Amino acid sequence: MREMKDQRRDAPTTTAGQDKRANIEDVAAAAGVSVATVSRALRDLPNVAPSTRDRVLAVASELAYVANPTASRLAGGRTGTVAVVVPVFDSWYFAKVVAGIEAVLKDADIDLLLYAVDSEDARKKFLAGRGAWWQRGDALIMVDVRLTEAEANRFDQLGARIVTVGCETPNFSSITLDEKGAAAAAARHLIDTGHTRIGVLTGHSKAHEFRVPVMRLEGFQAELEALGHPLDSSLVRSGGFSLDGGRDGMVELLELENPPTAVFSMSDEMAFGALDAIKSHNLRSPEDVAIVGFDDNDLATLFGLTTVRQKVETIGAIAGRLVLRAMQESDRMTEHVVTPTELIVRATA
Amino acid sequence: MREMKDQRRDAPTTTAGQDKRANIEDVAAAAGVSVATVSRALRDLPNVAPSTRDRVLAVASELAYVANPTASRLAGGRTGTVAVVVPVFDSWYFAKVVAGIEAVLKDADIDLLLYAVDSEDARKKFLAGRGAWWQRGDALIMVDVRLTEAEANRFDQLGARIVTVGCETPNFSSITLDEKGAAAAAARHLIDTGHTRIGVLTGHSKAHEFRVPVMRLEGFQAELEALGHPLDSSLVRSGGFSLDGGRDGMVELLELENPPTAVFSMSDEMAFGALDAIKSHNLRSPEDVAIVGFDDNDLATLFGLTTVRQKVETIGAIAGRLVLRAMQESDRMTEHVVTPTELIVRATA
DNA sequence: GCTTATCATGTAAGCGCTTACATTGGGCGA
């Protein structure tokens, strides 16, 4: 194996005549040191003479040299990226969460691979299939995407680093809300303000198996029951966490013979849709139908929406921090963070 | 990840081995062929006997083998990922664009690296610094992030594949709106509906050098001028494309001695803020102040907002397609797609 | 039957780094 590599492939796709990207050998040659020294100097490793380091840095910047991350990864064993999975992307909540994550990862110089898994099929494929996320990233953040216990165990055994947002998962760190408590607070508020016939716009969807709406519903239901006004299940509609879904669900409720006088919407976006439906029916909120939302979306204040506030960007940031820790620590330790929620009373309830 | 290394070092004991990821050699050994054949079989390359291929596939699936993308990339020269840069992340427009891109790339089995560059510094660092995007992805989509002509030339020489969304860039494909035309349409509508004292909420920001607001302003201004009512520059405010910015800008305008009777807002989100400000001042739209927005945000209809519609998700999808093409085609050919806009007249103007 | 395409497969050289280990050369205590 004493062969000089001089036989660069010609570029497979592009036409000739391009400046070749400098590689570590070029830098080493130009600086008159070995590649090992270049590697060390560039990464601020110890045992490099200051003068050498300076020279290497100077040469590198002159050649506009940047280490090829792919090669570093292969050799170094870590990819410097984390994968983030969300069910969908263009929704207020997920965009905010991802923004929070991104900010933290950027500071740590970690790249973010984004995946939307919008169905159970996609989920399975993502976790197992050829696109297997690991190998691509050092860790995974799953935002409201289910991880079965079996999967969690398997990944744990493989040494995977995972953080889940929205639901707890065995073996891994998580960050959640006290969903039941939050929903209970909404229930209590509606009861306190005199309502007894109360509807719910949930976020259930056939495509996903969200845990979150289930828990919110349970908490809401339990509290209503505890307060002596059990939930009438005929007043529950799913809005799939979307504006239109909320509108449609509300329309259905309004057109019942005996519509609810108050509705708990599991997201503000659905609540906006519901408010629109109310307006279209020439009704008003809270006079005709009170609405409590969930999220405290930036726009909630414009609608005067009473809602359960969660600090979404903070959740993202915490997820980012948890994942950074999970990537570093050698002894796996898990932490379950529960972030607070707060009922913000505005006009609609 | 971390543990792999230590374990690799041990002799290949047959005992545990439970969490060692299979590699191509394992598959080759188990299938009784060479790694080259495994590689070919797994990638559906020609010159593999059907029986061999089947055997390899069977073994691979049994061992839950998935090729290490990092290694493939290093060896194969392409990364199978594209980088997407946006100024910010948690805004309706960018989330939609990214969603559109993601959908297209997912189908092509391409990963998406997401970067938010929220300042000129970040921009420079991203384009040049150690985090240099190339090497990490085969191509780049820049969404409303500037690329100077010098940078464009440099990247072109380096053989980079770039697609820009929001503004044209020399050497690379792009997808834009007829910004000036769209803004002109808004101007015309306001003049047509009898306004002459017209304000503007722009999206300028000190952090970015957006081209988009500049062009919209130029188009708007030119049209007003052409119609005989030149823009009064004292009626221009920047809302930084944010809800709060729009609200603040509108407040300032309303508190002028002689406020405008109509305002063109360069985004719907700013328009929402503006409408809120109007309401807070106990005024109404359009009676007291007419508003025309830009985007046709999902919520625009709830506010009865008259606005310039652009098909954002389509833009993302087209960007995705352009970038896929740019990655494949050997002879670089650029295409400049201009997507249509449409003035949607609702209640506010 | 013998040469020659053709296909299936194997061999091994990288891809551009990281890092364990080897080597060198002072500084310094005795």
Next chain:
DNA sequence: TCGCCCAATGTAAGCGCTTACATGATAAGC
């Protein structure tokens, strides 16, 4: 002055793939 230790540097073996090229076997051509 000698030897030791350690910081500074070099050497080279991978990391897990892809792929050009070599090899072998089989079918086809005359």
